[in-house]
Amino acid sequence: MINRKPAAPTPPMGWNSWDCYGAAVDEAALLGNAAYIAAHLKDYGWEYVVCDIQWYEPTAIDTCYNNFAPLCMDAYARLIPAENRFPSAAGGKGFAVIAEKIHAMGLKFGIHIMRGIPRQAVHSGAVTKSGVPARQLALQYSLCPWNTDMYGVDHRQPGAQEYYDSLFELYAAWGVDFVKVDDICNTEYNRENPYAAEKEIEMIRKAIDGCGREMVLSLSPGPADIRHAWHLAAHADMWRLTGDFWDERQKLIDMFRRCELWYAHVGDGHWPDCDMLPLGRLCVSDRNTHGRQCRLTEDEQITMMNLWCIFRSPLILGAELRENDAFTLSLLINRDVLAVNQTSSKNRPVISTDKEAVWQCEMPDGAAVVALFNLTETKRTVSVTLRELGLDGKYTLFDLWKQKAIGEAETAISAELNPTASVMYRLIAR
Amino acid sequence: MINRKPAAPTPPMGWNSWDCYGAAVDEAALLGNAAYIAAHLKDYGWEYVVCDIQWYEPTAIDTCYNNFAPLCMDAYARLIPAENRFPSAAGGKGFAVIAEKIHAMGLKFGIHIMRGIPRQAVHSGAVTKSGVPARQLALQYSLCPWNTDMYGVDHRQPGAQEYYDSLFELYAAWGVDFVKVDDICNTEYNRENPYAAEKEIEMIRKAIDGCGREMVLSLSPGPADIRHAWHLAAHADMWRLTGDFWDERQKLIDMFRRCELWYAHVGDGHWPDCDMLPLGRLCVSDRNTHGRQCRLTEDEQITMMNLWCIFRSPLILGAELRENDAFTLSLLINRDVLAVNQTSSKNRPVISTDKEAVWQCEMPDGAAVVALFNLTETKRTVSVTLRELGLDGKYTLFDLWKQKAIGEAETAISAELNPTASVMYRLIAR
Amino acid sequence: MINRKPAAPTPPMGWNSWDCYGAAVDEAALLGNAAYIAAHLKDYGWEYVVCDIQWYEPTAIDTCYNNFAPLCMDAYARLIPAENRFPSAAGGKGFAVIAEKIHAMGLKFGIHIMRGIPRQAVHSGAVTKSGVPARQLALQYSLCPWNTDMYGVDHRQPGAQEYYDSLFELYAAWGVDFVKVDDICNTEYNRENPYAAEKEIEMIRKAIDGCGREMVLSLSPGPADIRHAWHLAAHADMWRLTGDFWDERQKLIDMFRRCELWYAHVGDGHWPDCDMLPLGRLCVSDRNTHGRQCRLTEDEQITMMNLWCIFRSPLILGAELRENDAFTLSLLINRDVLAVNQTSSKNRPVISTDKEAVWQCEMPDGAAVVALFNLTETKRTVSVTLRELGLDGKYTLFDLWKQKAIGEAETAISAELNPTASVMYRLIAR
Amino acid sequence: MINRKPAAPTPPMGWNSWDCYGAAVDEAALLGNAAYIAAHLKDYGWEYVVCDIQWYEPTAIDTCYNNFAPLCMDAYARLIPAENRFPSAAGGKGFAVIAEKIHAMGLKFGIHIMRGIPRQAVHSGAVTKSGVPARQLALQYSLCPWNTDMYGVDHRQPGAQEYYDSLFELYAAWGVDFVKVDDICNTEYNRENPYAAEKEIEMIRKAIDGCGREMVLSLSPGPADIRHAWHLAAHADMWRLTGDFWDERQKLIDMFRRCELWYAHVGDGHWPDCDMLPLGRLCVSDRNTHGRQCRLTEDEQITMMNLWCIFRSPLILGAELRENDAFTLSLLINRDVLAVNQTSSKNRPVISTDKEAVWQCEMPDGAAVVALFNLTETKRTVSVTLRELGLDGKYTLFDLWKQKAIGEAETAISAELNPTASVMYRLIAR
Secondary structure (H helix, E strand, C coil), X not given: CCCCCCCCCCCCEEEXXXXXXXXXXXXXXXXXXXXXXXXXXXXXXXXXXXXXXXXXXXXXXXXXXXXXXXXXXXXXXXXXXXXXXXXXXXXXXXXXXXXXXXXXXXXXXXXXXXXXXXXXXXXXXXECCCCCEHHHHEEEEEECCCCCCEEEECCCCCCHHHHHHHHHHHHHHHCCXXXXXXXXXXXXXXXCCCCCCHHHHHHHHHHHHCCCCCCEEEECCCCXXXXXXXXXXXXXXXXXCCCCCCXXXXXXXXXXXXXXXXXXXXXXXXXXXXXXXXXXXECCCCCCCCCEECCCCHHHHHHHHHHHHHHCXXXXXXXXXXXXXXXXXXXXXXXXXXXXXXXXXXXXXXXXXXXXXXXXXXXXXCCEEEEEEECCCCCEEEEEECCCCXXXXXXXXXECCCCEEEEEECCEEEEEECCCCEEEEEEEEC | CCCCCCCCCCCCEEEECHHHHHHHCCHHHHHHHHHHXXXXXXXXXXXXXXXXXXXXXXXXXXXXXXXXXXXXXXXXXXXXXXXXXXXXXXHHXXXXXXXXXXXXXXXXXXXXXXXXXXXXXXXXXXXXXCCCEHHHHEEXXXXXXXXXXXXXXXXXXXXXXXXXXXXXHHHHHHCCCEEEEECCCCCCXXXXXXXXXXXXHHHHHHHHHCCCCCCEEEECCCCCCHHHHHHHHHHCCEEECCCCCCCCHHHHHHHHHHHHHHHHHCECCEEXXXXXXXXXXXXXXXXXXXCEECCCCHHHHHHHHHHHHHHCCCEEECCCHHHCCHHHHHHHCCHHHHHHHHHCEEEEEEEECCCEEEEEEECCCCCEEEEEEECCCCXXXXXXXXCCCCCCCCEEEEECCCCEEEEEECCEEEEEECCCCEEEEEEEEC | CCCCCCCCCCCCEEEEXXXXXXXXXXXXXXXXXXXXXXXXXXXXXXXXXXXXXXXXXXXXXXXXXXXXXXXXXXXXXXXXXXXXCCXXXXXXXXXXXXXXHHXXXXXXXXXXXXXXXXXXXXXXXXXXCCCCEXXXXXXXXXXXXXXXXXXXXXXXXXXXXXXXXXXXXXXXXXXXXXXXXXXXXXXXXXXXXXXXXXXXXXXXXXXXXXXCCCCEEEECCCCCCHHXXXXXHHHCCEEECCCCCCCCHXXXXXXXXXXXXXXXXXXXCEEEECCCEXXXXXXXXXXXXXXXXXXXXXXXXXXXXXXXXXXXXXXXXXXXXXXXXXXXXXXXXXHHHHHHHHHCEEEEEEEECCCEEEEEEECCCCCEEEEEEECCCCCEEEEEECCCCCCCCCEEEEECCCCEEEXXXXXXXXXXXXXXXXXXXXXXXX | XXXXXXXXXXXXXXXXXXXXXXXXXXXXXXXXXXXHHHHHHHHHCCCEEEECCCCCCCCCCCCCCCCXXXXXXXXXXXXXXXXXXXXXXXXXXXXXXXXXXXXXXXXXXEEEEECCEEHHHHHCCCECCCCCEHHHXXXXXXXXXXXXXXXXXXXXXXXHHHHHHHHHHHHHHHCCCEEEEECCCCCCCCCCCCCCCHXXXXXXXXXXXXXXCCCEEEECCCCCCHHHHHHHHHHCCEEECCCCXXXXXXXXXXXXXXXXHHHHHCECCXXXXXXXXXXXXXXXXXXXXXXXXXXXXXXXXXHHHHHXXXXXXXXXXXXXXXXXXXHHHHHHCCHHHHHHHHHCEEEEEEEECCCEEEEEEECCCCCEEEEEEECCCCCEEEEEECCCCCCCCCEEEEEXXXXXXXXXXXXEEEEEECCCCEXXXXXXXX
């Protein structure tokens, strides 16, 4: 199946509600950010609008989880949007109205789901669409460690595949284009099997293939285990290579090791995922703070963009976009940088130490793009020789952020870089 | 608290329903076995009658568990006996009538409980006696891996200690003398803390101390972690040093290593527990087999008795006693062998290899008792020198099972032993 | 350095003395097998002749190691060939004469070395070429677990890089084209650092780059740790992805999981290595058996060739070539199969279960090659759909071993396969 | 063998050269400290004078090790004292003259040895007394991680037991009373077997039993693995329960957990060992500092003495005794405190939290001794009830350090304690 027609031929670009709305996203937030994307970002390739976790919980009002809260569920043990938060779901319409509006903007619509079957369904005696009681499908020790909503589904039970089929039948009917499945990618907390969620991934793949609608399958959270790279690539379109990424310098530095581990698996519709970009205005639903600005410095934000792009990670925005400032917006509309993310190949590290990194890729016209990164907290000159880049000849260095030629190279490329800063150059043969 | 007045000054002796009735024990089985003990075994020291797991589940009819089955629960989220299985529980009497009858026979009454709070209470919105909702007390990822009844109780929550207090208040009112708490002793499946159940043990200790009735506290399943020996001894009266023991030669052989690990912690009211004795008629509630006889050879059964006794393990019978044959009964009424279990001291291994073991202890009158074990599957002569036993002089060897002098020893003791056989000698100075 | 000009642009093909001569290889064996290659195999691409371990030990006469045996060493703590086994080494000529003869046959010459510095040098007070005593360079706890010859070299010591430089200066002078460095790739037994040999790999890379002669760098033994794939690719040309491979069915089956783990790292001069091909006459220096024939069935041998080729592993023969039978030789001279190994791209698994595997690659002309493998011990029909292969259209299936068209495919490819058998088809568009 | 006549019926008391002389101890240091003990400490029970590591290395002049330094060795691959440091060893007398002088002072003499056979013997072709070459006995991967002198001895080799026998024959001839064997007790760095040194311990036990002289066997370094407590007790007299202890508050605090782990194994000639007491003047052979005073506060030093005594650890002094100040000396000559160490029983923790500890024991006359410890860095009142101590009645509290009654107790004992301070009370019934 690694050859299946890719649902995401290039790294998906879009927006997700988690970083700004946590568990409390609602219809207005979704549609408001969608409208912003349509107006300001669509033209640059941004297209997915993804509703993250807890949309089925009426009591979610914050960034936190409410343990064992009652959930909205249909007659077949399927979770449905809470009408108090998503009014258009009234009358059993689910996400169909929202999806239709987003499609009308020329965008695509995604939802988040937790792997498994609601514990509420299991303990209340609910019956799934195929007639099998929910309690027969639950794998009782297969829990999410940070969320109380679900039990894992035991693939050995009759009715298990049918339950997942019934879910994706519903999502297809709603018009969903992208599904982020959570609690499925990093499975270290599962006792029986070192890769216990494997079977749920396979059931979901099969359910998507049979649901009659193309959907991007995104797996969270990471870190995914590299030993299962083949299985991930065979079944999913993107999967997380770390735990949750946030606006902290150390997490940014750590990402270099993760990208180094996964770079050979990038491309051809398979996108190891560095997680969302926590830019701009974040955590606006936090009851204490009512939101904050991204804590990364401007240099760090550019370094993040450079790494995500030259690695070809999916680009999923975490900001409340309507509060973007000029700098934040500028990071999202640089066509040259985005082209590296969307069109380059042979992406790979060339130098990698604790103190610096150099990555290289090739553009469709054959030109090399090289990014130099200072990973330290002091100024540092980072250099790479043309020999190390496998190149010879003379080149003009075109800085993709400054949008101008900044020098020439005959034997090596050097840049004096601020703490955690980086540059990305296109090499133009002379 | 390691100095608290011991509830079990000597290793507890009794009967438990698990090995013969599994999850399906009922009132008739309890009282029938109690009557047998009163008639045939009480005089030899056997006194506890313990009702094992699932007494609160109306649908339990077998040795297996029914995942997510409805449970009988009172208004305060406390499990109570299923009336269809324990008719005397009608009218809210719980186990009080049964306890009274067993007390009237001159015996003591015990029950099994699972650590934690019923998931059914959590998901149905039940409220505990202190007014705190069950859902606030549940530690969602603290699960028993083999039983779906409970969530662990989070000791950090207000109402947690009060919940355990309310349980033991009820058990004291019923007249319970012994509580076997399960899913609490071997805690390897708990994620957060290498000894996560520690806090539940402490809450239970405190609840017992405050309930107004003396109760023996027995912790299962094993293997307990030797690194927590101090904590176990400080809070419990007995704790399992292995996983479930059954009538298999290999489990018997393994027990020698376990006893070697724990021997220094035996005594003064602390009883590392080798688990129940699966003798006689077992598994009578098994729907397929309707029971079977103990699969250990007679030599293996004697070896089991010898090890349990010279190690001073609790002695808890697993048989349907009313079907005892003469050999099985003979194992339970040898006063000399039982005296080793109940009264000896300085119990310790003297020789321990893959092929043989020798254990030694001292009786109250100063006489040495020595057990020689053949751990192989062929005949073998096992020997120990008096020097290795720290003895000198001349001794007559009195065989505790044959009940006669079988020889003399000046420098060493030897016995030619059948496969997995053993002898236990009292050394009488000449 | 991942872009350095590859010393091995395609997977190296050749012969190594280990599988047939163990520790006892000598000049006659080397030159005899080289002559065979020149006469029978060179035309098909086989070119390296590699002298494996213990060539510096006069007392090696078998497949076993002699602990702490005296070794031949020059004045600079460098090991040199034992003259009793390599007479042409007399007069300080080392391997130069042998290399010259092999070069004259149109072939290339390789040697095996152990990472580190001889313990004999350390304990006898020897001094390295840079003037630093051997004892100052030894990292005492950095041992090979299965060979007593060396201590690891501590890269933090002055003189450490110079010692490795002095080694490769010598090897370059001899005319060495290929170096298999042992005890360096699977580093699980090193205590201090999860990837302790990393620094020795870096010193060796630097020594080769500075020695003035191109050499292929091959690292053993495996399994290499996938987390260090980037470092391996940056410094070496090939590295072992398993422990020693021998002619056992289970090792062959296991290789499928290994190849699945590593497939994304194949190509562009980087060759994860499935280890030598234990074909034909093996272990001829074994003092007890005086050799034996490969124990794999013919089907298993073809499966081995198919996997090694479609994965693009290096192909290094283990046989005493002069005793090849017709079947063995036939495995080595199939130009179509070897072309898959040497020229294909996009090599990847398509189906992978416990019972079967399907691999696919693309030939330079765009044609797909597909291999179907039966991993069970019974007959089995293995199938793959064209959709799973990412193909549509109609194809003629050309069997690369039978060298004839065996059928056509419109929707799927199927083959009924004997136990552990496989087929490899070229798909010719109709 | 756990019943063998104990070589150390009570915890050994003495002095060891390591803390003050490191690898550079010499004859003058040994005899000088011995004379001090004879004059000032012998009357209080201090008796062993132990020469620690590297006495066979002529070049040792410091607290550090010299990797691969030449060692003094006799004709049978046995290490002997370096004459430049131990002049009385001239003429092949070894330690006999020193032992005789120490015996003449009424004291006992001990030496340190490393487990194994000298690497120098292995690599130089030496032959052991039984005629077996040293190289045949060496287990090449069984190394000490911090010292380059030895290889482990492979117990499966003929001549292995004979080699150890030849060592102890020599030590017995010298008059050695105590052997501290190093690199043998904490064996985590051994690859093959989780308790790889087990066989060397057994060979040493057998060698001592056969050498004709009683010797205390002390095993280092820790932490010993509690799972092997039985084996340690069966073969050794004392064994380390931690890594090296030094004068650091955190190491002192950690010791409480270690003692809690091991308390049940104390007594009857078996002494889990808290390591040397780093009191007074330390590290006098350090080339940079020329020594320093113990860095523990006076309260911490008393807490150390209280714990070592109420746990019944061996008491081995680390000081250059001739530079003792009055406070240091006062810690060593309190007969009541030393009597707790030498004569008490039922030693056990009663309270144990992160913040405080209470230990209790019973003196030969039945009186309880109780120690209260403040484990925090602030003032704290530590209390224990008589019920927790298993006592009732009224008691006068006699402070063993102040040597006076300091109050009475009817229901509880309390003490307001400075940071890391402690008290030890004898409870005198009123």
